[in-house]
Structures are given as C-alpha cells and as structure tokens.
Amino acid sequence: EVQLVESGGGLVQPGRSLRLSCAASGFAFADYSMHWVRQAPGKGLEWVSGINWNGAKMHYADSVKGRFTISRDNAKNSLYLQMNSLRGEDTALYYCAKSAGTTTLNFDYWGQGVLVTVSS
Amino acid sequence: QSVLTQPPSVSGAPGQRVTISCTGSNSNIGAGYDVHWYKQLPGAAPQLLISGNSNRPSGVPDRFSGSKSGTSASLAITGLQAEDEADYYCQSYDSSLSGSSYVFGTGTKVTVL
Numbered sequence: 001e002v003q004l005v006e007s008g009g010g011l012v013q014p015g016r017s018l019r020l021s022c023a024a025s026g027f028a029f030a031d032y033s034m035h036w037v038r039q040a041p042g043k044g045l046e047w048v049s050g051i052n053w054n055g056a057k058m059h060y061a062d063s064v065k066g067r068f069t070i071s072r073d074n075a076k077n078s079l080y081l082q083m084n085s086l087r088g089e090d091t092a093l094y095y096c097a098k099s100a101g102t103t104t105l106n107f108d109y110w111g112q113g114v115l116v117t118v119s120s
Numbered sequence: 121q122s123v124l125t126q127p128p129s130v131s132g133a134p135g136q137r138v139t140i141s142c143t144g145s146n147s148n149i150g151a152g153y154d155v156h157w158y159k160q161l162p163g164a165a166p167q168l169l170i171s172g173n174s175n176r177p178s179g180v181p182d183r184f185s186g187s188k189s190g191t192s193a194s195l196a197i198t199g200l201q202a203e204d205e206a207d208y209y210c211q212s213y214d215s216s217l218s219g220s221s222y223v224f225g226t227g228t229k230v231t232v233l
Contacts, residue, residue: 035222037166044122044209044224044225044226044227045158045166045209045211045224045227046224047221047222047223047224050222059220059221061221062218062219062221095165095166100168100171104154104171104172105153105154105156105212105213105222106154106156106168106171106172106211107156107158107166107168107211108168108171108177109168110165110166110167111165112164112165113165
C-alpha cells in the first residue's frame with residue numbers, strides 16, 4: 001500500500017524558515033518524480049514544486065521560486081521542501097504527491113498534508 | 121492564480137447526471153496536454169479520479185467519465201450518489217514562453233440535493 005506521510009509543519013513568523021518532510025513507502029520511491037502541492041485555507045490546489053527521480057531536475061512555481069528548495073533522499077525514501085523567507089500567502093496545507101508515471105503529468109497518490117501557518 | 125476555469129458549483133438530485141467543465145487555453149489543454157480529474161472530500165486529501173482525459177484508475181466507478189476537446193475538458197457523473205458530494209478539480213500542464221508548470225482548475229463543489 002502506497003503511503004505518504006508529511007511532517008514538519010507548524011506556526012512560523014514571516015521571514016523565517018521551515019523544512020517539510022515526506023516519508024514514502026509501499027512503492028519504488030527512487031523510480032518516480034515527486035511533488036509538493038499546497039492548498040490555502042478554503043482555496044483551491046496549487047502546484048508548488050517537483051523533482052525528478054534522481055534529484056537532478058527541480059521545478060518550481062513562480063510564487064516560490066528563489067525561496068523554496070525541493071530535494072530528496074532515495075536511500076531514505078524521503079522528500080523534502082526547504083521553505084525560506086516565508087510570507088503570509090504561504091499559509092496552506094502542503095501535500096506530498098507521487099507522480100503517476102514517467103510520461104503522465106499527474107499525481108496518483110497524495111499524503112494527508114501538513115499545515116504551515118505563517119503569522120506574527 | 122488558476123489558469124483552468126471551472127464552474128464554482130453544480131448540483132443534482134440522486135440518480136441524475138451532472139457535468140463539470142474545465143476551460144483552458146492553447147498553452148495547456150489546447151497544446152495537447154492531458155487533463156486529469158481529482159475528487160476531494162471535506163477534510164481529506166485529493167484522490168485521482170480520471171487520468172489522461174478519460175481513463176479511470178482501478179476502483180473508480182464507471183459512473184465517472186471524462187472527455188477533452190480543443191481547449192476544454194469535461195467530467196460527467198451519472199447516477200449521482202450522496203458520496204459524490206465533494207470538490208472536484210481538473211489538472212493539466214502549461215507550457216509557455218514564461219515557463220512550464222502543472223496547473224489546476226479553480227475547483228467545483230458538487231452538491232447532491
């Protein structure tokens with residue numbers, strides 16, 4: 001059974017940093033691209049960042065480019081999101097999501113999400 | 121800001137058929153990128169409902185169907201049931217001169233009357 005479990009969220013002041021983690025199990029983690037998708041309270045889904053299977057290619061939404069860094073450790077079956085210079089508009093539930101395949105541009109499994117609140 | 125537009129809400133009585141539209145542009149759906157659909161129950165994570173425009177993952181009832189034409193796509197739910205009450209999102213990929221990214225629709229709340 002595929003499981004994605006996020007951690008590391010919490011309340012943080014504007015301008016500070018936070019690191020999210022996602023522990024994956026139940027599939028060959030090293031074979032798949034992984035992503036972070038967020039959802040602000042009461043709002044829709046927004047793709048944040050993605051990383052390819054070996055960590056060589058990373059992509060970011062314009063809204064987080066230069067502030068967030070995605071990474072992975074295939075030996076630990078883990079995905080990370082380093083979030084710096086946090087802003088109020090970064091407040092959201094952050095989901096870890098698995099790419100459905102090498103050619104499909106969608107997400108077939110999602111974690112339950114971790115809440116990040118940016119406020120003074 | 122979402123680049124795929126969906127109606128904010130649709131509703132129907134049990135047993136009825138409802139459809140949700142997803143309107144994009146020539147840099148995403150119209151460029152040939154597939155459309156995918158997700159269902160999100162209150163307080164839960166999204167779950168893949170339709171992949172590659174019209175393919176249902178294992179376990180998804182055949183009451184759900186998807187289609188794509190031009191710069192738009194649609195999700196149809198036939199035989200509406202109480203458990204279909206949820207938020208639904210379309211998703212595609214967008215590639216333009218300013219860059220590429222995964223894009224989601226604005227979301228549609230389905231209410232079963």
